[in-house]
């Protein structure tokens with residue numbers, strides 16, 4: 001709870017870039033976007049096996065988002081921002 005308040009205060013009204021799943025296959029995430037760049041970004045999973053794996057797909061989306069975050073949002077973030085302990 002304290003951590004959430006900290007984040008809200010730190011970023012003001014800014015939306016924190018987070019991964020948001022936009023398409024589910026049952027309970028498996030297959031498509032996602034960046035909450036800060038709605039409509040501009042789309043992350044899709046690449047099926048690597050016959051049976052979709054919830055964990056694998058989630059990992060793929062997370063990885064794609066991490067790449068996006070690094071190339072787009074990392075420079076926006078304050079380098080001195082430290083995590084609350």
Ligand SMILES: [Zn+2]
Pocket residue numbers: 017034035036037041068072073
């Ligand atoms: Zn973004």
